Amino acid sequence: MWIPIQIDENSAEPLYHQIKTQLRSLIINGQIEENTLLPSIREFASGLNCSVITVRRVYQDLEGEGLLRTKQGTGTFVAKVGDSKRETFKRESVEDALGKAIDAGISVQCSEEEIKRLFLDIVARKYQPKIGKE
């Protein structure tokens, strides 16, 4: 199983954190299905040019979160992700993105009123049926 993980070497974020965050979202949003056998630690590490220490740490952490399970002698599998966990993850990732957008506003001295108005404008634009395309 090939796992689409993209590492940004120029980011200040540690490799381990980049891999963990991406693998976690692939599992939670269902792109990697339940019971999928993940690559062995060595195999995964060679694919990413990182060390086995990093991959082992990622597997252990995600196992701790209940997203992976390891069967002795067989390998590491994707565990069942409950609906509530999926909902939490969905909410958190949207909250996170909105938080960043608001930070961007604050950094250019947007007022609270301005941000709210912009937000509602964009929501209206994105959720409206596209005129002329129907």
Place this chain on the structure above:
Amino acid sequence: MEQMVVQMVAVKKKRRNKIIGPLNLSIPQGYVVVLVGENGSGKSTMMNMLMQTVIPDEGDITWFGQSYPSGIPPEIKQQIGYVSEKSNLEEDLMTAQEVAKFRSYWYTDWDDGLLQKLFKTFNIPANTKLNKMSKGERRKVEIAVALASRPKLLLLDEPSSGLDPFAWKRMIDELQEYMAQGNSTILLSTHIVDEIRRLADFIILVHQGRILGMVEKDSLLDNWKEVWVKGDSSMVEDLPGIVSAQQESIGVLRLITTECKQLENLLQQSGIQLMKTRGLELDEILSLWIQRDEAVIVQSERGE
């Protein structure tokens, strides 16, 4: 706890015009450990001491937890595969097949199927005498024979020197395959950055006969970064791990830190954002590391 495949404690060896050591070193089982350092820094001497072809003047070496002052017994030696820097003159007139057959005698786990497969993958002219082969071909024979003995520890002294890029790629694949079996360990010396990137779990930096440190490759790449921040040189003193600082333009400082995460956290607390970060190449990191430690050594010698 992880088992140590080999350990060196306070090992010293006097060479004609330099001293190697004191060396303290532990190689854990299941990892690829890469030795890097300038020519003549002592890497090959370290390998030779692990093969007992060079005997240290002082200190202790253990293999799989045991020391063997009167020689490593054959049952232990057959668990170590070795590709030396220089080729063995005594084998000049033998073909690759003959060399393999001759050496297989000492290895109970010898895997002839694997050998033939490797001869094929590496395009080795198996019936040509070794002294008629190119340097790269002879290197490939050595690597194939070392792997076919199915060792627990593989010592590779610049295995890629002389290899063409295609053979080099195949060697990387074969070494990864070897590691995938579990319980295998590689200690490898190289000057090729891409080889370190692809293979290493740990890096040992050797400089003028001394070990400057052994670190996880990823932690090195994570922590050594170049960053651009708003500010001037007056703030440098309070920042962690700075090895270089330059005023990029008015109000913008370009720093190289060995503690990127710590630096980012500290700056964030004071409301300063990183404007840009750049991951350093391994060779940049290694030469900065040598420069930094040399400066420390010079300082401490002056202080005395």
